[in-house]
Structures are given as structure tokens and as C-alpha cells.
């Protein structure tokens with residue numbers, strides 16, 4: 001069922017080599033190719049729309065769910081709706097990710113719309129990796145939409161990574177955080193060539209002691225373009241911290257437009273945004289240790305995006 | 307041996323060119339311990355950066371063991387065993403102390419994390435920390451020194467290593483400099499104002515106004531420097547203990 005290209009992409013986006021451990025659903029070129037539920041995690045096809053419902057039983061601990069999507073055809077336009085219900089007190093890892101290997105000259109696109117509900121006291125770690133390859137002229141486009149509701153004492157950590165290969169991406173994340181809930185978003189992005197990446201985030205702190213932290217690090221090379229619109233709204237006694245850090249190179253363009261919006265006297269919101277090139281001193285220091293200029297630059301970027 | 311022959315360094319500025327080093331000639335012999343001292347702004351750091359290849363001299367030649375290295379880039383000089391600890395080291399987001407020390411070691415095995423002890427830092431507490439803004443200036447400076455201690459160097463240059471080092475670590479550091487000098491047969495070049503470091507020198511080089519004013523054997527130089535001390539003259543480090551004025 002899965003060929004060498006499929007396997008290469010699965011490895012890049014989900015660190016899996018063959019059939020994943022635990023529950024999984026593999027989607028290829030717009031269709032589910034294999035799936036497995038476990039005693040505590042049910043994966044079933046959505047009714048009336050493409051996509052899946054993932055239901056994690058309350059109290060499920062230490063289990064993982066892999067839901068990779070791969071596209072290997074040119075001219076493919078895949079739209080999918082996935083819903084995740086993380087039961088009370090559960091603690092799970094979800095590894096999503098999308099790889100597009102576009103061999104032809106038409107645009108291939110995947111738009112994943114993910115809805116999460118993290119129920120009372122549950123913990124979610126969500127990893128999403130994007131990967132693009134293929135020698136065709138066709139564009140590789142990914143537009144993920146992630147919508148979260150974090151209930152009382154819930155915790156979610158989102159790791160979103162996109163390093164090269166994706167021509168255009170518009171990422172939209174929306175979260176509502178209730179009492180004592182916490183959301184950590186960490187984003188790593190590298191664009192090059194003529195790529196375009198846009199990130200929009202709206203985080204609503206609605207419950208008492210809701211907290212969030214957004215850490216975005218990006219590198220823009222060549223003629224690529226990046227735009228960030230992170231927005232945190234404090235509607236209760238809550239805390240939010242947004243940190244956007246970008247390294248800009250060559251003729252790239254980076255715009256960072258963070259917004260903090262406090263609607264409660266005890267909302268504490270902070271944003272920090274910085275854009276700059278690699279400091280010359282850093283390159284010189286690594287050169288004094290024997291690295292060439294290119295090696296030094298590479299090493300600095302690698303650390304920055306780690 | 308490292309030879310500097312008639313080195314000059316002039317910077318173009320808006321108005322008129324500024325000469326920072328004027329016709330500096332110097333022979334640094336193998337295995338010897340040199341301390342360069344002199345007032346702030348005299349050209350000490352510039353001289354060190356010229357040896358490392360960070361600045362290109364506008365005139366003159368640099369010869370290492372008979373080989374002309376004037377045109378060699380920084381990393382080629384590093385491979386020939388020249389090392390330089392910055393007066394103000396840069397920080398790196400996402401690179402840990404262990405990784406930086408490993409980069410410094412290059413092909414050699416291990417990271418040489420144990421050299422953190424020599425600068426008064428416990429490897430257990432520091433090895434996995436990032437070399438970022440969370441480190442204090444003094445901690446950063448110590449790590450910078452450690453990146454030289456863990457290499458086998460021909461010529462090791464330290465630019466004001468004492469800044470940010472407490473007294474306890476300082477004695478240990480002076481021992482480490484001696485050891486490095488003895489064990490690796492490194493030529494040590496330390497830019498410093500500290501009497502205890504000046505005491506360690508085989509030779510002291512006094513640099514001011516972009517020139518070598520004096521060079522000589524330690525005892526003779528120390529008494530000269532002390533007798534010339536006149537704090538009515540510009541003395542930027544005034545107030546600190548053990549500071550020399552010129």
C-alpha cells in the first residue's frame with residue numbers, strides 16, 4: 001500500500017517508519033488508506049464530510065495517535081475536517097503532519113481543519129510537521145486551521161514545525177481557555193525561495209487564571225515573505241505572553257503584528273517581537289572555532305530553530 | 307613563533323581616516339607567556355583581532371612558524387591553532403554550553419565540559435544551558451574562556467579574561483593559564499590590567515595610542531609601569547583594586 005516516497009514522507013512528518021504504534025489514521029491523496037482504533041481511542045470516519053472523529057476515553061494515559069496526511073499527486077485539492085475529543089483527565093500525544101510530494105506542474109493543496117476539545121483536567125501534546133518535496137513546478141500549499149477549546153484545568157501544548165518545501169501556507173489557530181487552563185504554542189518556521197507563510201492566532205483567555213504562552217521562531221531567506229498576527233485577549237484574571245523572534249536574510253520580508261487586548265483589570269499580557277539578521281559577531285565567533293562562514297551560519301540557524 | 311611585521315590598521319571614516327595601529331612589530335615566541343597592557347582605547351583588542359584575522363591590517367605581514375598568514379581567513383587561522391577569547395563574547399539562542407564547547411573542540415573527542423570547573427562553573431549546572439540572554443555577563447565570559455581551554459592551541463589570546471571572575475575562581479584561572487602554557491606549549495597572550503596576571507608574564511607589552519610603547523621582561527616592566535603611575539592621567543578603571551595606571 002505504501003511505497004518508498006510515502007515512507008520517506010511519513011518519516012519526515014511523523015517520525016514513523018512503518019505502521020505506527022497505538023491508534024492511527026493514514027490519509028493519502030484524499031482518502032483514508034489505513035486506520036486503527038485502540039481500547040481507549042476510537043477513530044471513526046466523519047459523517048457527511050471528509051475527515052475523522054477521534055474520541056479519547058476519559059483517563060486514558062500515555063497513549064499516542066498518529067494522523068499523517070500525504071499527497072503524492074499533482075493537482076490534488078484535499079479538504080479535511082477532523083474532530084478530537086480528549087476525555088476528562090486523559091493525557092495523550094497526537095502527531096499530525098502533512099507531506100506533499102508534488103511531481104507535476106499543478107498546484108497540490110491540503111487544508112486541514114482540526115477541532116479539539118480538551119476536557120476537564122486533560123492534557124494534550126499536539127505535534128504538527130509540514131514537509132514539501134518533489135521536482136515539479138506545481139505549488140505545494142498547506143492551510144491548516146486549528147480550533148481548540150480548553151476546559152477547566154486542561155492543558156495543551158502545540159508544536160508546529162514547517163522547515164522549507166512548502167510554497168504557501170496560511171495557518172490559523174483559535175483557542176478558548178477556561179479556568180486554570182493553559183495553552184503553549186511553539187512555532188518553528190523556515191521559508192526560502194519565493195515562499196509565503198502567514199500565521200494568525202486568536203487566543204481567548206476567558207476563565208480565571210487561564211494562561212498562555214506563544215513562542216514563535218522563524219527564519220526568512222531569499223525572497224520569501226512571512227506575516228505574523230498573534231492576538232491574545234484577556235477577559236478574566238489571566239496571563240498571556242507572546243514572543244515572536246525572526247531572523248531575516250537576503251531579500252526576505254517579515255512582518256510581525258502582535259496584538260494584546262485586555263478586557264479585565266487583572267489580565268497581564270505581554271508581547272515581544274524582534275526581527276533582525278544574524279549578528280556578525282556570532283558568525284565571527286564560530287569562525288574562530290574553525291567553522292567556515294557558511295557552516296557558522298547554518299549552525300546558528302539550526303540552534304535558533306531547534 | 308608568531309611574527310607581526312610593521313602592522314598598521316587604518317579605518318576610513320566620514321571625515322578623515324583614523325589610524326588605530328601604527329607600524330607595530332612584535333615577535334611572540336613559542337611557549338612564552340605575554341601580557342599586553344595599557345590604557346583603554348590604546349589598540350590592544352584591535353591587535354588581537356588582527357592576529358585572529360577578524361580585522362585585515364592595512365599594511366604589514368603576519369607570519370606563523372615561517373608561513374605568511376596575512377591573507378588567511380579566520381577559520382583557517384583557527385585550524386593552525388590560533389584561538390581568541392573575546393572581550394565581549396556574543397550570545398547564541400538555541401546553542402547550549404555543551405554544544406559550543408563541542409564546536410570549539412572540533413575533531414577532538416568529547417566536549418571538554420570539565421574545563422568549566424577551571425573557570426569556576428559546575429558542568430552539571432551549566433552544560434545544558436543555552437548560551438543566551440539568561441546567562442549573566444560574568445558567566446558568559448567564563449564560558450568564553452572555557453572554549454579556549456579545551457583546545458590544543460599554538461597561540462592562545464585572551465582579551466581581559468578577568469572581567470566577571472570572582473576572586474576564588476581567579477586564582478584557579480591563573481593556575482589554568484599556567485598549566486595551558488606548560489602542557490600544550492601554547493604561546494599565551496593575555497590582555498589584562500590585573501597585577502596578578504601581569505606577575506605571571508615572561509614579558510609585558512605596553513600598548514597605547516596604537517603603538518607598542520615598551521616591551522620587556524616582567525620585573526623591569528612592572529617597576530617601570532608602577533613608577534609611571536599617575537592617576538591624574540586618564541585612568542578609566544579608577545576605583546578598582548590592583549589597577550595599573552599609565
Ligand SMILES: Nc1ncnc2c1ncn2[C@@H]1O[C@H](COP(=O)(O)OP(=O)(O)O)[C@@H](O)[C@H]1O
Pocket residue numbers: 317326344345346347348349350351352353
Ligand atoms: N571597528 C571600529 N570602528 C571604529 N573605531 C574602532 C573600531 N575598533 C576599534 N576602534 C577604535 O580603536 C581604538 C582602539 O580600540 P581597542 O583596540 O578596542 O582598544 P583597547 O582594547 O586597547 O581598549 C579605540 O579608539 C576604538 O574606539
Ligand SMILES: [Mg+2]
Pocket residue numbers: 350351352393465
Ligand atoms: Mg579591549
